[in-house]
Amino acid sequence: MKEIKKVLIDCDPGMDDSLAIILACKSDMLDIKAITTVSGNYHVDITSVNARKTLELLNITDIPVARGMAKPIVRDLPNDPFTHGEDGQANANLPDPSMELVSQHAIDLIIDTVKKYPNELYIAALGPLTNIAMAFLKSPEIIPMIKGIYAIAGAYGLNKYSTANATGDNPQSEWNVYVDPEAADIVFKSGVALTAIGLDVATHFDVNFTEQHLRILEEAKTKEADFLLNMIQFVNGRGFESYCVLIDSMAIGAIIDESTIKTLRGKVGIETKGEITLGMTVLDTRHHHTWNNLPEVDIAYEADYEKFLDIVMRTVLK
Ligand SMILES: [Ca+2]
Numbered sequence: 001m002k003e004i005k006k007v008l009i010d011c012d013p014g015m016d017d018s019l020a021i022i023l024a025c026k027s028d029m030l031d032i033k034a035i036t037t038v039s040g041n042y043h044v045d046i047t048s049v050n051a052r053k054t055l056e057l058l059n060i061t062d063i064p065v066a067r068g069m070a071k072p073i074v075r076d077l078p079n080d081p082f083t084h085g086e087d088g089q090a091n092a093n094l095p096d097p098s099m100e101l102v103s104q105h106a107i108d109l110i111i112d113t114v115k116k117y118p119n120e121l122y123i124a125a126l127g128p129l130t131n132i133a134m135a136f137l138k139s140p141e142i143i144p145m146i147k148g149i150y151a152i153a154g155a156y157g158l159n160k161y162s163t164a165n166a167t168g169d170n171p172q173s174e175w176n177v178y179v180d181p182e183a184a185d186i187v188f189k190s191g192v193a194l195t196a197i198g199l200d201v202a203t204h205f206d207v208n209f210t211e212q213h214l215r216i217l218e219e220a221k222t223k224e225a226d227f228l229l230n231m232i233q234f235v236n237g238r239g240f241e242s243y244c245v246l247i248d249s250m251a252i253g254a255i256i257d258e259s260t261i262k263t264l265r266g267k268v269g270i271e272t273k274g275e276i277t278l279g280m281t282v283l284d285t286r287h288h289h290t291w292n293n294l295p296e297v298d299i300a301y302e303a304d305y306e307k308f309l310d311i312v313m314r315t316v317l318k
Pocket residue numbers: 011012013014016017040041126127248
């Protein structure tokens with residue numbers, strides 16, 4: 001029997017974060033210990049509400065949700081050129097949550113949860129890395145105690161999707177790193193066991209739901225299926241494809257089943273000063289003269305999309 005993995009989700013819901021929360025909470029393979037929220041897709045005031053709305057859609061009220069950083073560490077929060085609707089959830093307008101936020105700040109909930117489950121806790125990092133970087137600055141002793149971070153972060157130039165669907169507001173960057181490149185720099189350099197899932201695999205057109213998937217979702221008539229269908233229709237209506245609602249779920253999918261992605265080990269530098277490349281994650285693949293001071297992390301270069309979508313469908317419809 002496979003071990004049940006303990007997970008903390010740090011997120012900025014956002015449509016794809018909302019689906020990722022549903023996938024994580026409904027999976028038999030995961031035990032969600034805490035959710036922390038951050039400013040990213042939307043301000044933390046909104047993401048803190050949406051995280052709880054999503055839990056209550058699932059009738060879950062016993063997972064602690066802590067509000068995190070309102071701003072990136074040194075920058076202002078940029079506006080996301082990609083809209084998630086007025087409510088950040090494709091205008092689903094779910095009921096206001098009845099559960100309260102915990103009184104702790106997200107940074108402290110991250111630190112305490114890692115210490116409570118030393119060498120057992122996975123972190124799914126689905127937004128800018130602000131909270132996690134701050135937790136590392138405050139309590140660096142937690143870094144080696146984390147089993148693994150699966151972060152939706154970066155774009156590594158491994159295929160055309162790396163930049164064709166770039167989500168940061170410039171030609172080369174991915175949104176989460178673009179919003180808070182200094183935070184990403186801190187986390188990438190920290191030595192934590194980090195798997196970065198970037199645009200190379202997480203905004204791929206092969207992540208799209210098939211026509212058959214959509215029919216199954218329509219026939220399911222459950223709250224979760226309807227919520228997901230509404231998001232798919234929302235992005236389709238704006239000329240985007242359904243991979244947009246699945247981006248963050250790829251980190252959860254990889255924690256559920258590591259074989260959904262293949263990774264390579266690579267040296268990565270984060271661009272924190274560029275004008276047209278701010279937030280670019282530069283992979284140093286040179287044979288000679290590589291910069292040995294760059295941190296080495298695991299980078300997803302390929303995904304088993306069929307297996308991933310099968311996990312999403314089975315789990316969401318359960
Ligand atoms: Ca997100």
